[in-house]
Structure formats: C-alpha cells, structure tokens
Amino acid sequence: MKTTNNNISTGSGRNYRTKYMQLVEFITNQIETDDLQINDRLPSLNKLTEHLGMSKETVLKGLNYLSEKGIIESEYRKGYYVKKKSQHMQYRICLILDKMNILRDRIYQSFVENISDFAEVDVYFHHHNFKVFEKLIDENLNNYTHFVITTFFKESVKEVLNRIPANKRIILDYNESELEGDYTCIFQDYQSDIQECLTELLPQLEKYSRLVLVAPREAYHGDAIIKGFKKFTKQFNKNNVILNSVDESNMRIGDAFITFSRYDQDDVSIIKIAHKNNWKLGRDIGLLSYNDTSVKEVLEKGITVISTDFNMMGKEAALAILNKETAKIRDKAKIILRKSL
Numbered sequence: 001m002k003t004t005n006n007n008i009s010t011g012s013g014r015n016y017r018t019k020y021m022q023l024v025e026f027i028t029n030q031i032e033t034d035d036l037q038i039n040d041r042l043p044s045l046n047k048l049t050e051h052l053g054m055s056k057e058t059v060l061k062g063l064n065y066l067s068e069k070g071i072i073e074s075e076y077r078k079g080y081y082v083k084k085k086s087q088h089m090q091y092r093i094c095l096i097l098d099k100m101n102i103l104r105d106r107i108y109q110s111f112v113e114n115i116s117d118f119a120e121v122d123v124y125f126h127h128h129n130f131k132v133f134e135k136l137i138d139e140n141l142n143n144y145t146h147f148v149i150t151t152f153f154k155e156s157v158k159e160v161l162n163r164i165p166a167n168k169r170i171i172l173d174y175n176e177s178e179l180e181g182d183y184t185c186i187f188q189d190y191q192s193d194i195q196e197c198l199t200e201l202l203p204q205l206e207k208y209s210r211l212v213l214v215a216p217r218e219a220y221h222g223d224a225i226i227k228g229f230k231k232f233t234k235q236f237n238k239n240n241v242i243l244n245s246v247d248e249s250n251m252r253i254g255d256a257f258i259t260f261s262r263y264d265q266d267d268v269s270i271i272k273i274a275h276k277n278n279w280k281l282g283r284d285i286g287l288l289s290y291n292d293t294s295v296k297e298v299l300e301k302g303i304t305v306i307s308t309d310f311n312m313m314g315k316e317a318a319l320a321i322l323n324k325e326t327a328k329i330r331d332k333a334k335i336i337l338r339k340s341l
Contacts, residue, residue, distance in 0.1 A: 002141035023062030091119035094144040110314030152220035193333035207256035256286030287340040302338030
C-alpha cells in the first residue's frame with residue numbers, strides 16, 4: 001500500500017465519526033486506484049495507527065465498518081484482507097427500517113427490485129430505539145446519496161431527520177411533518193383511512209350492535225386510529241368501546257372487533273375465545289384487522305382487512321429517487337372484504 005501524500009488530517013474539533021470515516025475513505029481509495037488488490041493483506045493495526053495518526057479504537061471502528069460492508073474480511077490471527085472493490089453505482093442508499101416483518105419485507109423487496117440496477121442499498125434496523133436510530137444517521141450522513149426511512153418513535157425525531165439534507169430524505173409509512181426543506185414522504189393517513197374504510201363497510205357493520213376497537217398502548221400510530229374511530233362512531237351514532245387488549249369478560253355476541261396489534265396477537269385471542277364460546281365469525285361476532293397477509297386470507301375462511309399496498313410504497317420510493325423528484329404521496333388503505341365481517 002502506497003503511503004506517500006496520503007496523510008490524513010483529523011483536525012481539531014472534528015468528531016469521532018469523522019476520524020474513522022477518513023480511514024474508510026483512505027482504504028477504499030487505495031482499493032479503487034489498485035494500490036491494494038483483491039486478496040492483498042492490509043497493513044497491521046499498529047502500522048495504520050501510526051501512519052494515520054489515529055487511535056487503535058478509531059482504526060478498529062473503520063476496519064469493522066469496511067468488514068460489515070464486505071469490502072474487507074478478517075482472518076483469525078492473520079489480519080484483514082481485501083475482499084472486493086467498492087461498488088460505484090449512480091446511487092448509494094441507506095434504507096433504515098423500524099423492524100423486519102412481512103410488511104417491511106414487501107417494501108424492501110419492491111424498493112430493491114425497482115432500483116437495484118442503479119443503486120447499492122444497505123439495510124439497517126432501529127427497532128424503535130431512538131439512540132440506535134440517531135447513531136445510524138450520524139455515522140452515515142456523508143456515506144449515502146439518499147436515506148429511505150421508516151420511523152415510528154415515541155420521541156420526536158424531527159431534529160435528527162433534519163440533519164439529513166432534504167433532497168436526500170425519503171420518509172415512508174408515517175407522515176413526519178414539519179421537517180425542513182423539500183423532501184419526499186410516502187405515507188398512510190391512519191385517521192382518514194379508518195374513517196373512510198368504516199364508512200365503506202357500513203352495510204356489513206349494520207348487523208353488529210357494538211364496535212370494539214382494540215388499541216394497544218404501545219402502538220405508535222394508535223392515537224391517529226383512535227381519533228378516526230371516534231369521529232366515525234360519532235358521525236354515525238355507533239355504540240362503541242375502546243380496549244387496550246382483548247378480554248373475554250368484555251366480549252359478547254354482536255361485537256365487531258377492529259384490531260391493529262403487532263404480530264396479530266389480538267386476532268388470535270379473539271378467534272380462540274370465539275371457538276371456546278361456539279361463536280362464528282361473520283355471524284355472531286365480526287373481525288376487521290389491519291394489514292393483509294397470506295395467513296389472513298385463509299384463516300377462519302378469510303379475515304377482512306384494512307390494508308395499504310406496501311409493494312407500491314417501495315416502488316414509489318424508488319421512482320422518486322430515479323426520477324430525481326420530491327413528492328408527498330398518501331397511499332390510501334383499501335378494504336379486502338372476507339368472511340369474518
């Protein structure tokens with residue numbers, strides 16, 4: 001590895017992240033200019049520390065970053081070796097999701113399918129941990145052409161999101177409003193969706209004496225759904241109750257349940273209680289669940305759902321990047337009517 005004219009100035013007042021990313025840029029530049037070849041061994045940790053004027057901790061952080069990207073790999077007791085050249089495509093995208101489930105997988109697969117010929121996509125998960133999310137943003141601000149993000153936090157993320165230049169910022173699924181600049185947001189309007197969908201379902205709901213919304217306290221979009229539910233029941237004078245969890249003591253024949261719990265635990269609980277009491281879904285009690293899955297299509301001869309098109313959401317995000325456009329797009333939810341209602 002050539003070392004002439006490659007000294008890196010860390011500068012005073014520069015943050016920790018910048019130092020290790022300078023190492024990353026130094027190594028990748030050596031690879032791209034063929035000063036380092038595939039399968040070449042990198043200089044030792046001590047040599048890199050001495051040459052770059054960095055601490056061992058900083059150098060290790062940079063080497064770990066390169067390892068995670070697959071550009072280098074470590075061999076036990078031997079050191080680090082060049083595995084591949086960094087890929088240069090038109091775009092390099094940081095996709096940060098709150099979690100991975102079947103719905104997020106639809107976004108991911110659709111997004112990658114529509115943009116993979118033009119972009120390298122790295123995927124991260126914050127699992128609703130604000131500190132993890134903030135670190136992901138801060139450590140990658142200068143490494144990507146675009147950030148595609150699903151949020152859903154109890155804390156406000158406005159200040160963190162505003163660290164990303166607006167033209168690089170694409171927010172999915174939740175409408176993070178009042179952000180700076182002209183950015184893309186492709187979102188569900190939870191309040192309007194439930195009002196509109198329940199209005200569409202008025203003929204099916206007539207046979208039920210009470211609407212029961214099961215709204216878990218931990219639901220990140222629960223407040224918006226509750227507001228829409230209350231407006232609907234007030235407008236159409238519907239007997240209703242809001243519960244935080246499924247409780248057999250609060251269930252009775254003539255109830256129509258609306259659920260949106262993660263992993264569909266409430267749907268399972270309602271179905272078990274119905275079986276125990278010999279109640280038939282769609283006759284004795286009703287069930288309307290959020291987000292369609294292949295299981296809901298066949299469970300109990302079909303569960304009626306309110307669901308947006310997550311495949312479309314991924315495609316719209318990819319097109320916004322490829323067309324160099326910013327847009328505010330509401331992906332409206334639709335009803336899929338089945339036997340449970």
